[in-house]
Amino acid sequence: MFDVRCPMLDTSLRDHRARGVDTEPFEYRTSNIEYRISNIGHRATIMNTHTAPYDPVFTGETRQRLDRVLERYPTKRAALLPALWMVQETRGWISDAAMTEVAEVLELTPAYVKGVVTFYTMYHQHPVGKHFIQVCTTTPCNLCGAEEVVRALLKHTGCRELGATSPDGKYTVTEVECLGACGFATPIMVGEDFLEGVTAEKVPEVLKRYQ
Amino acid sequence: MGYPHQPHAKETVVLSQYFGDPEARTYQGWVKRGGYAALRTALARKPAEIVEIVKESGLRGRGGAGFPTGLKWSFMPKEKSKPHYLCCNADESEPGTFKDREIMRWTPHGLIEACAIAQYAIQAEVTYIYIRGEFTEPLAIMQRALDEAYREGVLGANAMGTGKRLDMYLHRGAGAYICGEETALMNSIEGRRGNPRIRPPFPAAVGVFGMPTTINNVETLAAVPHILNRGAAWYKSLCLSNPKSTGTKLFSVCGHVRRPGNYEVTMGFPLKDLLYDLCGGMRGGRTLKACIPGGSSVPILNREETESCLLDYEGCATQGTMLGSGGVIVFDDSADMVYQIMRLARFYAHESCAQCTQCREGTAWVTKILQRILAGDGHQKDLDLLLDLSEQMTGKTICVLSDSCAAPVVSGIRKFRQEFEAYLTGARRPAGAGVAV
Amino acid sequence: MSEHELVSLTIEGVDVSVPKGTLLIEAAKQAGVVVPHYCYHPGLPVAGVCRMCLVEVEKTPKLQIACATPVAPGMVVRVMSPPALEARKGVLEFLLINHPLDCPICDQAGECELQDYVFQEGRARTRYGSFAKRFNPVEDFGGDVLYVPNRCILCTRCVRFMDHVADDSILNVSERGDRALIGIHGDRALDHPWAGNVVDLCPVGSLISKDFLHKARAWELDRTASVCTGCSQGCNVTLDTRQSAVVRARPRPNPDVNRYFMCDYGRGQYRWMNGGDRIEAPLLAERDGLVATDWDHALARAAQLIKGAAGRTVVLASARASTEALFLARRLAGGSSVTGAFRVEYVPGEAPLSGVPNLALRSERAPNATGARVLGYTEAFDAAVRTASEAGLVLVLDEPLHGVPANTLAGAGMVIYLGTVLPEAARVARVVLPIANVAEEDGTFVNRDRRAQRYFQAKATPGMARPAWWVLGELLAELGRGGPFATAAEAFDLLSREDPSFAGLSYATLGTQGVGLPAARPPVVVPA
Numbered sequence A: 001m002f003d004v005r006c007p008m009l010d011t012s013l014r015d016h017r018a019r020g021v022d023t024e025p026f027e028y029r030t031s032n033i034e035y036r037i038s039n040i041g042h043r044a045t046i047m048n049t050h051t052a053p054y055d056p057v058f059t060g061e062t063r064q065r066l067d068r069v070l071e072r073y074p075t076k077r078a079a080l081l082p083a084l085w086m087v088q089e090t091r092g093w094i095s096d097a098a099m100t101e102v103a104e105v106l107e108l109t110p111a112y113v114k115g116v117v118t119f120y121t122m123y124h125q126h127p128v129g130k131h132f133i134q135v136c137t138t139t140p141c142n143l144c145g146a147e148e149v150v151r152a153l154l155k156h157t158g159c160r161e162l163g164a165t166s167p168d169g170k171y172t173v174t175e176v177e178c179l180g181a182c183g184f185a186t187p188i189m190v191g192e193d194f195l196e197g198v199t200a201e202k203v204p205e206v207l208k209r210y211q
Numbered sequence B: 001m002g003y004p005h006q007p008h009a010k011e012t013v014v015l016s017q018y019f020g021d022p023e024a025r026t027y028q029g030w031v032k033r034g035g036y037a038a039l040r041t042a043l044a045r046k047p048a049e050i051v052e053i054v055k056e057s058g059l060r061g062r063g064g065a066g067f068p069t070g071l072k073w074s075f076m077p078k079e080k081s082k083p084h085y086l087c088c089n090a091d092e093s094e095p096g097t098f099k100d101r102e103i104m105r106w107t108p109h110g111l112i113e114a115c116a117i118a119q120y121a122i123q124a125e126v127t128y129i130y131i132r133g134e135f136t137e138p139l140a141i142m143q144r145a146l147d148e149a150y151r152e153g154v155l156g157a158n159a160m161g162t163g164k165r166l167d168m169y170l171h172r173g174a175g176a177y178i179c180g181e182e183t184a185l186m187n188s189i190e191g192r193r194g195n196p197r198i199r200p201p202f203p204a205a206v207g208v209f210g211m212p213t214t215i216n217n218v219e220t221l222a223a224v225p226h227i228l229n230r231g232a233a234w235y236k237s238l239c240l241s242n243p244k245s246t247g248t249k250l251f252s253v254c255g256h257v258r259r260p261g262n263y264e265v266t267m268g269f270p271l272k273d274l275l276y277d278l279c280g281g282m283r284g285g286r287t288l289k290a291c292i293p294g295g296s297s298v299p300i301l302n303r304e305e306t307e308s309c310l311l312d313y314e315g316c317a318t319q320g321t322m323l324g325s326g327g328v329i330v331f332d333d334s335a336d337m338v339y340q341i342m343r344l345a346r347f348y349a350h351e352s353c354a355q356c357t358q359c360r361e362g363t364a365w366v367t368k369i370l371q372r373i374l375a376g377d378g379h380q381k382d383l384d385l386l387l388d389l390s391e392q393m394t395g396k397t398i399c400v401l402s403d404s405c406a407a408p409v410v411s412g413i414r415k416f417r418q419e420f421e422a423y424l425t426g427a428r429r430p431a432g433a434g435v436a437v
Numbered sequence C: 001m002s003e004h005e006l007v008s009l010t011i012e013g014v015d016v017s018v019p020k021g022t023l024l025i026e027a028a029k030q031a032g033v034v035v036p037h038y039c040y041h042p043g044l045p046v047a048g049v050c051r052m053c054l055v056e057v058e059k060t061p062k063l064q065i066a067c068a069t070p071v072a073p074g075m076v077v078r079v080m081s082p083p084a085l086e087a088r089k090g091v092l093e094f095l096l097i098n099h100p101l102d103c104p105i106c107d108q109a110g111e112c113e114l115q116d117y118v119f120q121e122g123r124a125r126t127r128y129g130s131f132a133k134r135f136n137p138v139e140d141f142g143g144d145v146l147y148v149p150n151r152c153i154l155c156t157r158c159v160r161f162m163d164h165v166a167d168d169s170i171l172n173v174s175e176r177g178d179r180a181l182i183g184i185h186g187d188r189a190l191d192h193p194w195a196g197n198v199v200d201l202c203p204v205g206s207l208i209s210k211d212f213l214h215k216a217r218a219w220e221l222d223r224t225a226s227v228c229t230g231c232s233q234g235c236n237v238t239l240d241t242r243q244s245a246v247v248r249a250r251p252r253p254n255p256d257v258n259r260y261f262m263c264d265y266g267r268g269q270y271r272w273m274n275g276g277d278r279i280e281a282p283l284l285a286e287r288d289g290l291v292a293t294d295w296d297h298a299l300a301r302a303a304q305l306i307k308g309a310a311g312r313t314v315v316l317a318s319a320r321a322s323t324e325a326l327f328l329a330r331r332l333a334g335g336s337s338v339t340g341a342f343r344v345e346y347v348p349g350e351a352p353l354s355g356v357p358n359l360a361l362r363s364e365r366a367p368n369a370t371g372a373r374v375l376g377y378t379e380a381f382d383a384a385v386r387t388a389s390e391a392g393l394v395l396v397l398d399e400p401l402h403g404v405p406a407n408t409l410a411g412a413g414m415v416i417y418l419g420t421v422l423p424e425a426a427r428v429a430r431v432v433l434p435i436a437n438v439a440e441e442d443g444t445f446v447n448r449d450r451r452a453q454r455y456f457q458a459k460a461t462p463g464m465a466r467p468a469w470w471v472l473g474e475l476l477a478e479l480g481r482g483g484p485f486a487t488a489a490e491a492f493d494l495l496s497r498e499d500p501s502f503a504g505l506s507y508a509t510l511g512t513q514g515v516g517l518p519a520a521r522p523p524v525v526v527p528a
Ligand SMILES: Cc1cc2nc3c(=O)[nH]c(=O)nc-3n(C[C@H](O)[C@H](O)[C@H](O)COP(=O)(O)O)c2cc1C
Pocket: B060, B061, B062, B063, B064, B065, B066, B067, B069, B089, B090, B091, B092, B093, B094, B177, B178, B179, B180, B181, B182, B183, B215, B216, B217, B218, B220, B221, B399, B400, B401
């Protein structure tokens, strides 16, 4: 049995046998949802976009989603974080051109948008590997062997160092600060998937799911 | 309940009753378990009455500062002249803390109900639930529950059929610990860098979008429906020690214990029992060395202090630490305190918003000194330097992130000086529990 | 609550009363104490981020930042107490750990607030040791501005200026923690018409002017209060001079005119003040052309010509001439009928600084057009030039005569030319009298809001050139119509006695910030 809990996949869960678990996977989408659970990594590898003419994100259905988000806030600026998420969801990362588009749509300046993008570590300012892997190594997880998980991930993905993308372009492994799941050490994120209880031994098994 | 474990007899299960029960996640399931009754009662009363009940219950903030919740609500203008907002703080990023996540994962409707009551009590038209960006699953579950709540008429223009309007939205963070600080959170909702704001003005006067705002932690709010259902007196009676600390508290225990997880106990519960009984003691038969009882930002306790600490605001203060967010980080005798303290300092250096000089430069400098000590290149005077820098970083900045970085450093040096000395004298060679990657 | 409600408190043992709502840092100034600060700037919204201005407030457990704490009745504030000094020493040490300490090659040295406060209150030695310092390369922000990130203390003054005063958010704080630095969006340059102010606002040498780069060391400069000649706004400026050359102009605070700012166009004005093509001696028309002479001869000849002149006098004046000179030139024409005219360059569109009311680079690009109008000059310049040919006397006051054909004035009775440079058209003059430019004399301009403002002599005049007020005063004295004047103030006194628009004013009342003219006249409609 696969022993890593990943609620977004139809995985069986380690500790849930006693308590009954919601194992039903769900891709969530209704009129009110703007946050979709998906592995952005699957759509994320867009290299060489620099030379191509810019293809706007906020057209058609995405534009409508943004319009609905705007209704929730008294200012346009407040839709900035959601709008950046939408860009990252569709493009895998947030380019300067995309920041300019967001700025235009929300009546901000590109420099302002960039200041915000660089504040939040989850926004990618560069294309990342198909699977963007973040491992928590903060103290609680560190006590439980998180750094071994990092080493195992580097080894099995072929990434030379933290932050670098593997030669096959599939993986980028980074350290991340506390993921808010310290009791389930070691949590890792693969794209938007949140996995718990990862150990160095389980790493090859985990990676099989992200090819 | 001690999710993900079987409930322990010594737990007082209130908030965690339905942890692990997938049916409680749905609207139907929640109603079947008595959900939304408290909201119905609340909407039939005057907002000020609800504030009174919460005041009476003795409920205090579970996000870290322990501020009396009813009192905080009473700071909102009574006469409404502009929009009011409620922000639910679900940014949970304090190392060692993972309780709000379980509340959202298992009882999303409980949180929606709680927010709706608070929102009504402070006369807010909108609640923003600010969820940290990494919480993809809680986010999806909360969104699904919110959709249901709107569909079932709990929220919206005619909330619970009362004709009152209640709106509630999720706002996803994007990777910044500091956005858990209440004013940074408001900036983040407004689409700004998550910089804490200087106070005054306080949020109750000038909050999100410049309007009167109340910010509460997920767990704080989650207690409110229970208080309304069972009465302030009942909540107040949940108290094992100091009457100023009432109710139950979820403790997230992590680190070197046999059964890490969330445990809900009555305020005043002995930390020793939490660790040895509920969590099954140390892993692999090791012995306890140290414990941080309130999330990484509070001073570290040594073994004696841990074993005599009572888990409430005053009990922790007696031991020279704080209850904080209730994130209990446990170190056994194998832990390299120097390395782990460095790792905490590095966390704060990574997360400093960069506004205040002491924090921006100090967190990074302290980290570098600790790394130098770990590499065997430390100087004898480094410890005094660390203490002096920590002093400079305490009580002088916009928010307490800077202080939070200093707290484990100062308490660590004070209580585990011999471990630092070992690196300084060369008695201990570089490379500890963890090796820098 | 009345706006003038006063609050009494004690700062460093000095009792002060200030209006309610005043910030401690401003109240301290009244007690004669400057609280060291970096992010605070009275022209910008409060940020409270540098934490340098920490002071002790009695009965408050923590130190407070003076820049964001309003006064309260009975407050007892200690700026120089040991805890406050210790805290600021700490901030200074933190600010220096990543600083390159490159003062010897830094343009800001000598006027750097980091240098100043470290010297005053800082620690003698750093305890940072051998750690590598943060390094980021110098970046050209475009416009006139270079960014040296290694010197940046992240006070955010520049960002706040662009965001809240210029209303053009093209700078940002990027990244966080000790990686933070000031960023600019790649597609834009710092080319806002008022962007140069970020260089002045930067308390350290992080934002520097390309124009001023390595031109001079701060301590070699002499500073003189002046008024910008760029447009009719009349921004108060300081001219920095070195060896009789103006090397830069910077804004001089004036709450009623330009607050703390000036535009980039105005900054560039100093260049013409250093022009080398100056007339350096009085010239007299002799058989073989204009011949240099001394002042006695030149003044005597000019006085003689004026006395002998009959009929109309035409004065062609520059709107850059001082109010005193404009007044005296008209007076010189005496009883005879006078036509006074000037012309101004109008550049369509103003460039406002949106965060400050009534502040813009105006389309009227001369500093004293209003002064000329108040004194009866008109903009019917071309008509005046045409009448000149029939006039008995033509007096030119530093008007460059661009576009005036060389022979136009040849038919005129007599031309007396007072100027800094000698254009072709002025070669027909019978007397040429070399005068000082704005940087070389004392004088006043009247700005578009009818505010008379003084400017001061910043450098020596070239050769024998003298201020126009002196030259005209000597001539008036010869004619027995006032003068001579030993100082510009005396010339102004005559003006205030004679012209009701200036009644009651003197150099003393104008001070360094100027005052509005007493009797307001209907505003002049400026042709589009
Ligand atoms: C650096 C910092 C981080 C914080 N992070 C959180 C957090 O993640 N979650 C939270 O609820 N409160 C956090 N707080 C506390 C909040 O500022 C605030 O006190 C709390 O949300 C108020 O809610 P309560 O009264 O219900 O506790 C943080 C405070 C600081 C200074």
